[in-house]
Amino acid sequence: MDMLAVFTTVSSNDEAEVLARAAVERRLAACVQVEAIHSTYRWQGAIASEPEVRLMFKTSRALYPALEATLKSLHPYAVPAIFALPVVEASAEYEAWMEDAIGTGPAE
Secondary structure, eight states: OOEEEEEEEESSHHHHHHHHHHHHHTTSOSEEEEEEEEEEEEETTEEEEEEEEEEEEEEEGGGHHHHHHHHHHHOOSSSOOOEEEEOOOOOHHHHHHHHHHHTTSOOO
């Protein structure tokens, strides 16, 4: 399996739960980890610094397009950061669990 870790951020745990549940229910991610972070960024000409919630979706390269489309459709931000990093190595046991968790892909 060609594994990816896909990241995005939202402003609250409630928003994070919506994205996480949608991805797992649709079998677009085997697991989603959610953690509190603090972000500093430029937005509309000003520097902002705010608490955020980061999500990491554990998925496959084949499912990335469907996951990205789902995140964009549900994301509360006008310009969400959605990006993927390749997983270079993973234990065989974890990879097998992921394959079982996401199955053949998106659920109807």
